[in-house]
Amino acid sequence: MYTEKVMDHFEHPRNVGEIENPSGMGTVGNVKCGDIMRIYLDIDDNQVIRDVKFKTFGCGAAVATSSMATELVKGKTVQEAMAVTNQAVMEALDGLPPVKVHCSLLAEEAIHAALWDYAQKNGIQIEGLSQPKSDISEHDEDEEY
Secondary structure, rough: OHHHHHHHHHHHHOEEEEOOOOOEEEEEEEEOOOOEEEEEEEEEOOOOEEEEEEEEEEOHHHHHHHHHHHHHHOOEHHHHOOOOHHHHHHHHHOOHHHHHHHHHHHHHHHHHHHHHHHHHOOOOOOOOOOOOOOEEOOOOOOOOO
8 A cells, every 4th residue: 555645646746757967867677577667857056956756667666666756856956865765755755665665766777877877977086885776676686675
């Protein structure tokens, strides 16, 4: 069963679309379930995320976590966006069923992938950021999230 917030973000997703010439763009997927998430960031000279958009191919939970993740990073600095974890996304949605936790991992990794792209384009390092995986199913099956 999904929470009211998950259903709201699924039925009325925020920040859907693309940003032309984004400061950073990240695409991640999960080969096992088929979900694919792409996040676009528009970051200003002060490293503040002015705008964020997403496109997701996947289940309702994937759409909802994408939508919530964009809400959580919009207006934040790059470093603040780094602090948005899959746990933060799940908490903001009042939880996800255990079989859908991987959707929140996709959201976290998509943000990191977009930030990685931004850092690469600008020749900078972002504290705590390492090259993200493009396929989150590469995680060990037994790993706890």
